[in-house]
Structure formats: C-alpha cells, structure tokens
Amino acid sequence: xxxxxxxxxxxxxxxxxxxxxxxxxxxxxxxxxxxxxxxxxxxxxxxxxxxxxxxxxxxxxxxxxxxxxxxxxxxxxxxxxxxxxxxxxxxxxxxxxxxxxxxxxxxxxxxxxxxxxxxxxxxxxxxxxxxxxxxxxxxxxxxxxxxxxxxxxxxxxxxxxxxxxxxxxxxxxxxxxxxxxxxxxxxxxxxxxxxxxxxxxxxxxxxxxxxxxxxxxxxxxxxxxxxxxxxxxxxxxxxxxxxxxxxxxxxxxxxxxxxxxxxxxxxxxxxxxxxxxxxxxxxxxxxxxxxxxxxxxxxxxxxxxxxxxxxxxxxxxxxxxxxxxxxxxxxxxxxxxxxxxxxxxxxx
Ligand SMILES: CSC[C@H]1O[C@H](OP(=O)(O)O)[C@H](O)[C@@H]1O
Numbered sequence: 001x002x003x004x005x006x007x008x009x010x011x012x013x014x015x016x017x018x019x020x021x022x023x024x025x026x027x028x029x030x031x032x033x034x035x036x037x038x039x040x041x042x043x044x045x046x047x048x049x050x051x052x053x054x055x056x057x058x059x060x061x062x063x064x065x066x067x068x069x070x071x072x073x074x075x076x077x078x079x080x081x082x083x084x085x086x087x088x089x090x091x092x093x094x095x096x097x098x099x100x101x102x103x104x105x106x107x108x109x110x111x112x113x114x115x116x117x118x119x120x121x122x123x124x125x126x127x128x129x130x131x132x133x134x135x136x137x138x139x140x141x142x143x144x145x146x147x148x149x150x151x152x153x154x155x156x157x158x159x160x161x162x163x164x165x166x167x168x169x170x171x172x173x174x175x176x177x178x179x180x181x182x183x184x185x186x187x188x189x190x191x192x193x194x195x196x197x198x199x200x201x202x203x204x205x206x207x208x209x210x211x212x213x214x215x216x217x218x219x220x221x222x223x224x225x226x227x228x229x230x231x232x233x234x235x236x237x238x239x240x241x242x243x244x245x246x247x248x249x250x251x252x253x254x255x256x257x258x259x260x261x262x263x264x265x266x267x268x269x270x271x272x273x274x275x276x277x278x279x280x281x282x283x284x285x286x287x288x289x290x291x292x293x294x295x296x297x298x299x300x301x302x303x304x305x306x307x308x309x310x311x312x313x314x315x316x317x318x319x320x321x322x323x324x325x326x327x328x329x330x331x332x333x334x335x336x337x338x339x340x341x342x343x344x345x346x347x348x
Contacts, residue, residue, distance in 0.1 A: 003048055003161050004055065006124060008062055011055045013043045016161055020202035031060030031080050038087040038094075041193065045162020046236045046272055047131050050097030053084040054127050057101045058120040066113070073113070077105065089284040090245055090313050092237040092274045097127060131164035134269045137327035138168050139175030142232070142267055145325070146176035146183055150229035153186040153219060156247035157195035158234025158267065159203040168267040169232045170203060172325060177209045185211040186222055190247060192292040192310065219253050223260040231257045232325075235268040242318030242334025243280025244268075248311055254320040263322040266334075270326055270346055273339060280315035288312045 005012035011028040017040070018024060026042045028034040034056030037043055043052050060080035067073035081098050088094060104123040108116050146152065152173055159170030166174065176183045185204055189197035197213055204211040214222065222228050231253060237245040244250070244266050257264040277283060290308030294300060302308070323332030328345040331338035 002165070004043065004052055004128065004164060006055045006128060008059075008121060011037075011052065011059055013037050013052065014161070015042050016044060016199060017042060019161075019198050028056070028059070030063060031056045031083060034059060035083045035087050038084075044193075044195070045157065045159075046091035046093040046234070047135075047163040047168070047269065048161070049088060049091050050093035050271070051124070051128050051131055051164050053087065053094050054097040054101050054124045056084055057081060057098065058117070058124045061120055062117050064113075088286055090236045090286045091272075093269075093271050096271045100127060128164045131269070132166055134327040135163055135166035135168055135171040136175075138267050138269065138325055139166065139171040141327070141329055142172030142265070142325040143175045143179055143181075145230065145263070145265060145323070145330070146172065146181050146232075147229060148181045149183075150176075150181070151184045151186060151227055152176075153188070153222065153228045153231045153253070154200060155188045155196065155216075155219075155231075155233045155250050155253050156190045157199035157203070159200060161199050161203060162195075162234060167203070167234075168269065168325075169234045170200065172232050172265075172267050173204075173209065174207060177207065183209065185209060186219075186228065187211050187213050188216050188219060188249065188253070189213060190249060191216055192296075194296075195247065216249050216252075220256045223256050223262060228257075228260070228262055230263040230265065232265045232267055235266050235272050235324075236313055237277075237283050238266070238268060238273045238324065238334075238339075239277040239280045239283060240273075240275045240339060241279050241336055242321060242324060242331065242339060243283070244316045244318070244321060244324070244334075245280060245283040245285070245313045246316065248314050251314040251316045251320075254316040258320050264316075264320060265323050265325055266316075266321055267325040270328065270342060273326075273342075275339075275343070280317065283313075283315055285314070286312040
C-alpha cells in the first residue's frame with residue numbers, strides 16, 4: 001500500500017478521507033487536480049504534502065504545452081509552483097519541496113524540454129526515496145528514547161500516511177516495536193479530521209503494534225493515572241528556537257505532559273525546520289472550513305449556521321519539548337544552539 005503512487009501521467013493518492021473503511025486511490029490527472037487533492041486532504045502530513053507537490057510540479061511540466069520561449073516556459077513553471085504553494089500554508093515541507101524542484105530545474109535549464117521533464121521526475125523519485133530513508137534514520141535516533149514495555153501517547157497521524165512511508169513519530173514507534181521493545185500506543189482521535197482514530201489506528205493495526213484509541217479529552221486522564229510513559233508527535237513547521245507547529249491539540253498535550261513530568265518528543269526531518277523563523281509566533285496557522293467541526297464524517301452534529309473556528313494547528317513552545325528527533329540526531333533541549341548543531345552534523 002503506497003501513500004503516493006507516482007506515475008508520469010497521473011499521481012495516484014491513497015484517499016485518506018475514506019480510511020479506514022475504504023481503501024481507494026484518487027488519480028490526479030493534472031497538477032491542478034494534485035493541488036486540489038492536497039487542499040482537500042486526500043493526502044496530508046507535512047512530508048507527504050511535500051512529495052506530492054513535487055510530483056504535481058513534474059506532472060505539470062510533463063503536460064506543459066510546448067513553450068514559445070524560455071520566458072514562456074518560466075511563466076508556466078511559476079504558475080505550476082505557485083498553484084502548489086497556495087494549497088496549505090503551515091507545513092514548511094511543501095515550500096521546501098517546491099524549492100527543491102526549482103533548484104533541480106536550475107541545474108538542467110540548458111537542456112531541451114524532454115530532458116528537463118525527465119530530470120524533474122528523477123528529482124521526485126529521489127525525494128520520495130529520501131523521505132523514507134530519513135524516516136528510518138529518525139526511527140533509529142528515537143529508538144533508545146522508548147523504554148521497553150512503555151506506553152507512548154501520540155496525537156494525530158505522523159506515520160507512513162503522513163510521509164512517503166514509515167513515518168516520523170510512528171517511525172520511532174515502529175523502530176521500537178520491531179526492536180522488540182513491546183511498546184503500546186495510546187492514539188488520540190484528533191478531532192475534527194480524526195487522523196488518529198482513522199489513520200494511526202489503521203497503520204498500527206496493520207503492523208500489529210498494540211494501539212488503543214482514546215478521545216482527545218482523555219489524554220490528561222491517562223497521564224494522571226500514570227499510564228503514559230512518553231509522548232511522541234510529528235510536526236509541520238519548527239522555528240529556529242525549537243517552537244513547534246503541529247496538529248491542533250498538540251499544545252494541550254504538551255502542557256499536560258509537562259505537568260505530569262512525562263517526556264514530550266517531536267519527531268521530524270530537518271526539512272520541517274524553518275530557520276528563517278525566529279520563533280513559533282511567526283508560523284502561519286491554517287484556518288480550515290467550519291463544516292469540518294460541524295460534522296463527524298457525514299453526520300452533522302451542529303447547526304449549519306453555528307459560528308465555528310477551525311485552526312488546523314497550534315504552536316508548542318520549545319520549553320515544553322524534551323527533544324526534537326531528526327535524521328541526524330536529537331536536539332535536546334531544543335533551542336537555537338542544539339538545532340544549529342543538527343544542521344552542522346548534517347553537513348559533515
Ligand atoms: C509527519 S507530519 C504529520 C503532521 O501533519 C498533520 O497535519 P495534517 O494531517 O493536517 O496534514 C499533523 O500535524 C501531523 O503531526
């Protein structure tokens with residue numbers, strides 16, 4: 001089962017709106033359809049969004065009408081990239097992936113169109129493979145943070161479905177499970193899109209990793225009962241000082257973990273760290289449609305005219321985070337210095 005199936009005439013996406021009951025793919029036949037699929041959360045999760053956007057760009061260039069000139073090519077390419085950039089504002093991996101495609105194009109600018117197309121596709125395949133490899137490295141760096149016979153609480157879905165495969169937070173959990181640590185997982189349902197209830201449980205059951213579904217308002221109870229040994233979540237954008245934007249509700253879980261002395265970790269690749277932002281206050285927070293809150297699945301639970309706010313993310317200050325687990329090591333405590341050291345290590 002692939003989250004993203006990249007073909008040169010379409011991008012096939014496992015429709016995460018329909019999991020776990022229905023396993024079917026949406027075939028995106030154009031870059032516009034690919035962008036729409038990101039906005040509509042057919043595919044979601046910061047790294048998965050990045051890889052999908054990159055594939056959408058390559059598809060757009062593949063289908064581009066023969067340009068009249070270099071200026072015409074550039075105008076069409078910019079339109080494709082801008083369409084991807086407009087899909088969702090918070091996950092920095094989206095913009096990082098678009099930039100990787102722009103840099104790739106610069107390297108093959110002098111080549112004929114056919115060769116540019118092939119080079120862009122090769123970059124997409126590289127991004128896809130690289131993401132899976134980095135997730136496994138994140139898992140390896142996080143493994144020893146998971147004690148044997150421990151219970152890990154996670155929020156939302158930061159698994160194979162949120163990436164090109166294997167996962168970030170769930171990648172650490174997978175690494176611990178397959179290393180024989182006998183880890184148990186408490187999965188927050190994660191209203192309103194229910195990534196935890198629908199996606200994390202589906203992923204962990206397929207890997208036979210013990211998982212218990214809880215509602216978002218139960219996390220504090222289980223911590224108070226002493227039944228949570230650590231928390232591991234994903235991230236959509238991390239500022240230079242270690243502040244983390246992640247799914248709405250993460251901040252509440254972090255506060256509860258701090259209160260109960262429970263280690264709270266974030267797992268993410270370096271591409272999720274936005275060093276241009278000094279702090280989390282600058283991270284744009286996506287506001288999604290109110291109907292996501294007024295309904296559960298197809299069931300309406302509030303009047304259509306009820307006032308709703310629906311911020312899709314919140315920001316957890318670095319002081320509540322024990323460490324940020326990346327493919328090159330763990331920034332602990334997360335701050336400008338430890339994060340800068342990660343980037344130095346990645347250049348070694
Ligand atoms: C591995 S990134 C996963 C990250 O993305 C999710 O947001 P969404 O489902 O809205 O794309 C959530 O914040 C996860 O932690």
